[in-house]
Amino acid sequence: MSAPLPVVQMEGARKRYGEVEALRGVDLVIGRGEVVALLGPNGAGKTTSISLMLGLRRPTAGHARLFGLDPRDRRARSRCGAMLQESGVPAVLTVRELVDLFRAYYPRPWPAGRAIALAGLDDQAASRVGQLSGGQRQRLYFALAVCGDPEVLVLDEPTVGLDVEARQAFLQAIREMADEQRTVVFTTHYLDEADALARRIVVIDHGVVIADATPAEIKARIPSKRVHFRTSPELGPAALDRLPVRVLECAAGRVRLLSAEPESVLRELFRRGVAVADLEVTGADLEEAFLALTARPPSRR
Amino acid sequence: MTRPAPVASLARVLLAQTWSETLIRWRLPAFSATSLALPVVLFSFFGLPFAGRPGPGGLDAGAFLLVSFGAFAVGQVMVFGFGIGVAVERGQKIDLLMRASPLPAGVSLTAKVVVGLLFGLLSVVILFVYGSVVGGIRLAPGTWVSVIARLLAGSLPLIALGFTIGYLAGPHAAPAMANLVYLPLAFASGIFLPLDQLPAFVQRWAPYLPTYHYAQLAWSAIGAGREPVGTSVAWLAGYAVLFVWTATRAYRREAERKFG
Numbered sequence: 001m002s003a004p005l006p007v008v009q010m011e012g013a014r015k016r017y018g019e020v021e022a023l024r025g026v027d028l029v030i031g032r033g034e035v036v037a038l039l040g041p042n043g044a045g046k047t048t049s050i051s052l053m054l055g056l057r058r059p060t061a062g063h064a065r066l067f068g069l070d071p072r073d074r075r076a077r078s079r080c081g082a083m084l085q086e087s088g089v090p091a092v093l094t095v096r097e098l099v100d101l102f103r104a105y106y107p108r109p110w111p112a113g114r115a116i117a118l119a120g121l122d123d124q125a126a127s128r129v130g131q132l133s134g135g136q137r138q139r140l141y142f143a144l145a146v147c148g149d150p151e152v153l154v155l156d157e158p159t160v161g162l163d164v165e166a167r168q169a170f171l172q173a174i175r176e177m178a179d180e181q182r183t184v185v186f187t188t189h190y191l192d193e194a195d196a197l198a199r200r201i202v203v204i205d206h207g208v209v210i211a212d213a214t215p216a217e218i219k220a221r222i223p224s225k226r227v228h229f230r231t232s233p234e235l236g237p238a239a240l241d242r243l244p245v246r247v248l249e250c251a252a253g254r255v256r257l258l259s260a261e262p263e264s265v266l267r268e269l270f271r272r273g274v275a276v277a278d279l280e281v282t283g284a285d286l287e288e289a290f291l292a293l294t295a296r297p298p299s300r301r
Numbered sequence: 302m303t304r305p306a307p308v309a310s311l312a313r314v315l316l317a318q319t320w321s322e323t324l325i326r327w328r329l330p331a332f333s334a335t336s337l338a339l340p341v342v343l344f345s346f347f348g349l350p351f352a353g354r355p356g357p358g359g360l361d362a363g364a365f366l367l368v369s370f371g372a373f374a375v376g377q378v379m380v381f382g383f384g385i386g387v388a389v390e391r392g393q394k395i396d397l398l399m400r401a402s403p404l405p406a407g408v409s410l411t412a413k414v415v416v417g418l419l420f421g422l423l424s425v426v427i428l429f430v431y432g433s434v435v436g437g438i439r440l441a442p443g444t445w446v447s448v449i450a451r452l453l454a455g456s457l458p459l460i461a462l463g464f465t466i467g468y469l470a471g472p473h474a475a476p477a478m479a480n481l482v483y484l485p486l487a488f489a490s491g492i493f494l495p496l497d498q499l500p501a502f503v504q505r506w507a508p509y510l511p512t513y514h515y516a517q518l519a520w521s522a523i524g525a526g527r528e529p530v531g532t533s534v535a536w537l538a539g540y541a542v543l544f545v546w547t548a549t550r551a552y553r554r555e556a557e558r559k560f561g
Contacts, residue, residue, distance in 0.1 A: 054401045056560055077403040078308045084401060088393035092328040093321060104317030105403045107307040144398070 005068035006031050007152050007183045008053050012062035015048050015207075022048040024207035025062065030185060032151075035178045037194035038187040039218075040204035046187040047085060049204065050156045053185070054082055066152070078107055081150035083141045085157050091130030095121055095140055098129060099147050106148030115147035118173050134161045139170065146177060153177055155186035159193060171197055191224055223258035226284040227265065230254055230277045239274055258284050311408060318404065318412035326416060331476075332382055336420055340374035340428045345435075347493055352436035357495070357525045364440060365525050367432040368448055369492045372516045374428050375421040375452040379459040380466065380483040381476075382417050387467025388475035391555070400560065417460060418453055425449055440523065447522040455518045455537050458511050461544030468551035486512040511540040 008030035015023040023045045030036050038046045051057040052064040055071030069076040089098055099116060103109035116125050119139040124132060132140060138161055145153055158174065159167045174197060178184045188194050194201045195215040203211035203218065211218055223246055230253050240247060240257075243265050249256040259265045262281050269276060326332045348370055352363025390396055399409065429445060432438045440448075462482070470478045487493065489503050490513035496504055507513045508528075514536035520526045521533065 056397070056401055058561060074308050074403050074405060077401070080403075082398070082401040084398055086394055087398035087401075088395045089398065090321070090325050090390075090395055091393075092325055097321065097324065101317050101321045102402060104313055105309055107309045141398070148403075 004032060006065075007034075007067060008185060009065040009068070010049070010052065010063065013049070013052055013059045013064050014061040015045075015052060015057065016060045022207055023052070023059075026204070026207070026209055028202060028209065028212075030183060032183055033181045034200060035184045035198050036186075036200045036202060037198035038185065038202050038204055039189065039191065039194045040187075041189055044204045045207040046189075046204055047156055048207075050082075050084075050154055050185075050187060054080070054154055056084075078105075078148070079151045081145035081148055081153050083145045083153075083155040083158050085160065087141070089129050089140070089144075092128060094126055094128050095132070095143070096125045098140070099143050102144045103147045106150075109148050110146070112147065115143040118146060118176065119143035120169055120173070135163065135166045138162060139166075142170070142173065150182070152183040152185065155184070157187055157189075159188070159190075167193075191219070191222060195219060220260055223260045224284050225259055225262040226280075226282050227257040227259060227262050228255070228278070228280040228282075231275055232277070233275075235274065239269075239272060243268060308403065311405070314404060314408050315412060315415075318408055319415050322412050322416040323419065326382065326386070326420060331385065332420070336374070336378045336382065336424050337427055339377070340370050340424060341431050343373070343493075344370040344428060344432065348432070349436050352432075352438055360523060360525055361438060363432070363436050363438045364523060365495075365520070367429065367436070367438050368519050368523055368525075369516060371425045371428055371448060371452055372512070372519045373487050373492050374424040375456055376459045376487065376512060376515060377483060378421040378424050379417055379456050380463045381479045382420060383413065383460055383463025384466035384470070384479040385472075385475045386413070387464060388470050388472045391467070392472030397559075414460060417463075418456075421453055421456060422449065425452055444523055448519050451518045451522055452515075455515050455533070458537055458540035458544050459515065461541060461548045462511070464548035465544055465551055468548065468555050483512075486510055489513075490516050492516050511537065511544075514540075 006029045008028065010026050010028040013023055013026045014021065026045070026049060028049070038049060040046050048057065052059050053066060053071060055064070055066070055077070064071055066073075066076040067079055071077070093101070095116065096112060099112045103112060103115075116122060119142045121136065121139055121143060124136055129137070129140065138158070142155075142158065145155065153174070155174070159170055162170055171193070174184060174186070178197070184197075186197070198215060201211070201213065201215050201218045202209055203222075211221060213221075223244075227245075232253055234253055235250060235255065240250070243259075244261055245257040245259045245265055247255075247257055257265070266276070266279075344367065348363060348366035351366055352361065354362045356362030356365040426449070429449075463479070466475060466478050466482065489499070490496075490507055490510050491499065492512065496507060499507070514528075514533045517526050517528050518530065518533040518537065521528075521530050526533070
């Protein structure tokens with residue numbers, strides 16, 4: 001008995017668009033039943049990775065396989081449901097008609113009502129697609145992704161454009177799919193979203209995988225809080241030594257830090273007798289946090 | 302994991318795709334109203350006044366013009382329907398999600414052609430019923446069928462021309478491009494006005510146009526052709542090869558850019 005084939009397999013996958021190398025060698029194996037978040041800032045290569053997995057684009061070098069097959073193979077695609085960014089659907093069809101169309105593409109689809117209900121579109125089933133709001137349209141794409149009873153769901157930024165409430169309902173629907181032993185791969189640039197849903201987070205930046213671990217491990221490594229304060233007199237060079245921080249600014253009495261554990265940092269600063277004023281602790285944006293993770297000089301962006 | 306990975310039956314996919322494409326076309330007045338009503342309107346102006354008068358080869362001039370506008374109607378469905386339809390689909394990125402789905406590209410293409418033929422058939426039947434009821438134009442039942450069958454079978458180069466426009470033009474430019482290509486072609490081929498009333502240089506160049514041979518194919522079904530059927534078929538086949546080539550090239554270029 002050979003080991004079961006992975007659902008998604010990328011080996012040294014590279015993708016170049018003209019002058020830009022969007023992926024610079026991605027190795028990724030996703031097994032059956034895994035729920036994986038691809039996390040990264042805009043332009044990191046998340047969408048390109050998804051495109052290779054789905055066979056929407058061909059790798060410039062390396063391989064991408066779906067169920068051990070070329071992702072363009074109809075047998076692979078018949079086991080896969082996808083949500084893409086910026087894709088369109090014919091505006092003059094109704095929700096129900098479009099779900100029925102996509103159901104026909106799959107060998108053993110769900111009843112249309114189940115997909116529509118899971119997406120929370122019961123009241124819009126007879127509405128034309130062109131009349132849906134942005135959030136409803138996003139949920140329609142979800143219904144189209146799940147209606148074929150796929151073994152793997154590949155979702156590119158599934159919660160973009162949703163308000164907080166819709167986002168929670170949506171995450172719950174994705175969770176239901178995951179609970180049924182389906183494989184789910186989704187991209188996001190929100191750490192909390194990846195944390196809420198995934199059991200594994202793959203961090204992509206500048207076209208390479210820079211971290212691949214559980215949410216807890218990733219959270220510990222990503223300095224996701226920003227700490228601002230003023231000091232007087234200015235900090236000496238040793239004041240921030242051996243603290244789990246990345247220093248963004250430390251001049252003219254202003255200090256800006258990134259840290260995964262601001263509480264312990266502050267405790268240590270107080271212990272060292274640093275006079276802290278105008279203290280502010282906020283969530284860092286992921287772009288900044290990734291800079292810390294990759295230890296790339298900030299001047300590059 | 303060794304269980305077989307079945308796929309949906311192609312017949313079922315084709316049926317569902319054809320039905321959806323039919324709904325889409327029917328619900329867009331730019332296609333449905335234009336392709337079904339415009340030939341009737343144009344025939345009312347340019348053809349109906351000549352019904353009952355003697356035409357080429359001792360035929361009813363009304364019958365001759367009715368067949369002309371039949372060619373105009375089917376050709377228009379093909380050039381406009383595919384030209385604008387494909388361009389709009391590309392503009393709205395409808396092709397993106399379809400491309401990630403298990404829908405085979407060949408089924409998608411076949412469904413489009415089937416729906417084009419259905420609308421072509423509908424437009425020419427509406428026109429012919431109008432011509433025979435309102436204009437009193439009479440042809441033998443077999444002749445009506447023969448004209449319609451020739452118009453549908455001979456439309457392949459025009460379908461491919463439509464696809465070429467659809468892949469070359471953006472969604473906003475496609476209607477203009479389809480008009481600029483198709484209307485002069487139809488006019489210069491003697492579809493609106495008989496050829497001998499057109500300027501001499503147009504008469505000289507007409508026999509090189511695809512729409513000229515398309516109309517000849519239909520006219521010869523009522524005994525008003527100027528060339529043997531074999532000549533029309535050969536020219537149309539040649540144009541079919543040419544336009545299938547240009548459509549394929551335009552499609553590949555786009556696919557390489559978007560999905561390469």
